[in-house]
Amino acid sequence: MRRKIRNITQKDIDTILTIKGWIKSIRSSKKFSFIAINDGSCFNSLQIIVDSNIDNYENIISQLSTGASISATGKIVKSPGKEQSFEMQATEIKIIGECDPETYPLQKKRHSFEFLRTIAHLRPRTNTIGAVARVRNALSFATHKFFQENGFLYVNTPIITAADCEGAGEMFKVTTLDQNNLPKNDKNQVDYTKDFFGRPSYLTVSGQLEGETYACALSDIYTFGPTFRAENSNTSRHLAEFWMIEPEMAFADLNKNMECAEKYIQYCLEYVLEKCPQDMEFFNKFISKGIIEKLKNVINNPFEKLEYTKAIEILKNSKKKFEFPIEWGKDLQSEHERYLAEEYFKKPVIVYNYPAEIKSFYMRTNDDGKTVAAMDVLVEGVGEIIGGSQREERLEILEKKTDKIGLNKKDYWWYLELRKYGSVPHSGFGLGFERLVQFVTGMENVRDVIPFPRYPGHCEF
Ligand code: 4AD
Numbered sequence: 001m002r003r004k005i006r007n008i009t010q011k012d013i014d015t016i017l018t019i020k021g022w023i024k025s026i027r028s029s030k031k032f033s034f035i036a037i038n039d040g041s042c043f044n045s046l047q048i049i050v051d052s053n054i055d056n057y058e059n060i061i062s063q064l065s066t067g068a069s070i071s072a073t074g075k076i077v078k079s080p081g082k083e084q085s086f087e088m089q090a091t092e093i094k095i096i097g098e099c100d101p102e103t104y105p106l107q108k109k110r111h112s113f114e115f116l117r118t119i120a121h122l123r124p125r126t127n128t129i130g131a132v133a134r135v136r137n138a139l140s141f142a143t144h145k146f147f148q149e150n151g152f153l154y155v156n157t158p159i160i161t162a163a164d165c166e167g168a169g170e171m172f173k174v175t176t177l178d179q180n181n182l183p184k185n186d187k188n189q190v191d192y193t194k195d196f197f198g199r200p201s202y203l204t205v206s207g208q209l210e211g212e213t214y215a216c217a218l219s220d221i222y223t224f225g226p227t228f229r230a231e232n233s234n235t236s237r238h239l240a241e242f243w244m245i246e247p248e249m250a251f252a253d254l255n256k257n258m259e260c261a262e263k264y265i266q267y268c269l270e271y272v273l274e275k276c277p278q279d280m281e282f283f284n285k286f287i288s289k290g291i292i293e294k295l296k297n298v299i300n301n302p303f304e305k306l307e308y309t310k311a312i313e314i315l316k317n318s319k320k321k322f323e324f325p326i327e328w329g330k331d332l333q334s335e336h337e338r339y340l341a342e343e344y345f346k347k348p349v350i351v352y353n354y355p356a357e358i359k360s361f362y363m364r365t366n367d368d369g370k371t372v373a374a375m376d377v378l379v380e381g382v383g384e385i386i387g388g389s390q391r392e393e394r395l396e397i398l399e400k401k402t403d404k405i406g407l408n409k410k411d412y413w414w415y416l417e418l419r420k421y422g423s424v425p426h427s428g429f430g431l432g433f434e435r436l437v438q439f440v441t442g443m444e445n446v447r448d449v450i451p452f453p454r455y456p457g458h459c460e461f
């Protein structure tokens with residue numbers, strides 16, 4: 001039976017095991033060969049020593065090269081080397097899939113992340129992308145664990161929707177109409193009554209509005225699903241397809257929301273440090289020096305909380321030359337967010353009570369009439385990782401706001417009705433999952449923390 005490398009321990013010394021995986025590197029001589037095998041179950045490879053006295057040595061060795069898949073059977077022994085505590089003395093090597101060394105693009109040298117994106121089908125075999133995949137997996141499990149342990153119900157909200165939650169018009173249209181022969185109405189506009197759903201429909205930008213309906217029946221819920229935004233931004237933190245976690249809590253105000261966001265992030269970091277020590281050591285050493293210490297600080301210190309108005313004061317008083325000048329009423333740009341988290345407070349910052357004008361229609365209006373109960377969590381290296389708010393639960397005020405921005409009330413009738421039948425104060429937020437993976441690993445580009453990134457002009461694989 002095959003044993004995964006992750007599960008080999010000191011206790012296996014002197015026993016005979018079979019492992020299967022891909023060759024990371026191989027050094028051969030007439031007398032023996034050293035092969036490093038990785039099966040992705042953990043960061044470390046297992047070193048295999050093949051003695052020339054095994055059957056068919058020359059022939060086998062001639063077919064082995066980096067990238068080939070093999071099965072190896074042999075005794076686990078204590079390793080004299082410093083790098084690993086044990087290794088395998090192989091008695092049998094079987095070649096499962098050869099790998100042409102002339103054309104295999106992953107040679108032992110370092111490749112740039114830009115290049116690796118062009119071979120996204122092979123890049124999970126590299127140290128970095130493999131480690132990212134394991135950390136991403138752990139973060140996703142930690143997410144479910146955190147919410148489940150705290151009594152939240154996992155809800156699946158629709159991927160195809162007619163509602164533009166963020167009202168930013170950044171939605172991908174979903175249609176089955178023949179693009180070369182579009183049906184037209186008498187105003188010469190496309191006639192969507194002839195389309196699949198009988199109305200214009202889109203890929204969701206957020207499951208929040210639907211999530212709210214479940215929170216207003218089941219109390220605490222969360223979603224964790226793919227989200228789509230057709231924003232034409234080519235930055236290191238934007239994707240056209242990303243994953244979002246959206247908790248929503250009934251009978252909860254903005255403070256409770258902020259508290260939940262802080263606890264959730266801290267829980268995730270703790271979980272990864274505990275479950276992925278080898279991967280995190282790698283990021284600490286080669287990708288972002290000191291990241292482990294940074295994460296520990298985030299776990300052990302409360303987040304800074306300050307009102308938007310105060311944040312603007314700090315930014316204006318800083319001697320920094322920002323590309324986008326800042327003043328009250330303007331939205332924070334990435335450079336401002338990062339200044340606050342990285343330079344000024346040197347820890348995660350929650351900015352709250354933003355001007356109503358720059359935030360979404362569903363956020364609760366504060367008593368001052370000018371600001372809304374919104375909050376963003378800003379972290380080092382990434383900027384905004386979470387956006388959330390207390391929701392407007394008062395029908396009249398919500399209707400005024402939808403009118404003001406020209407939302408068609410008919411399209412949102414169900415959302416408005418929630419405010420008519422047993423309305424309650426409720427709050428929630430959305431965390432961009434890729435930004436969390438970026439934050440934890442210290443990876444610079446969001447395109448390298450999702451297996452197959454989608455961004456303008458890129459839909460390969
Ligand atoms: O701030 P956003 O737009 O908030 C919402 O969508 C709310 N409906 C969430 C809620 O209250 N339930 O997005 C939430 C988070 C951002 O803070 C960011 O981390 C991430 O989603 N995000 C993106 N991540 C990658 N690529 C993009 N294009 C992103 N846009 C937002």
Ligand code: MG
Pocket residue numbers: 384386387
């Ligand atoms: Mg936001």
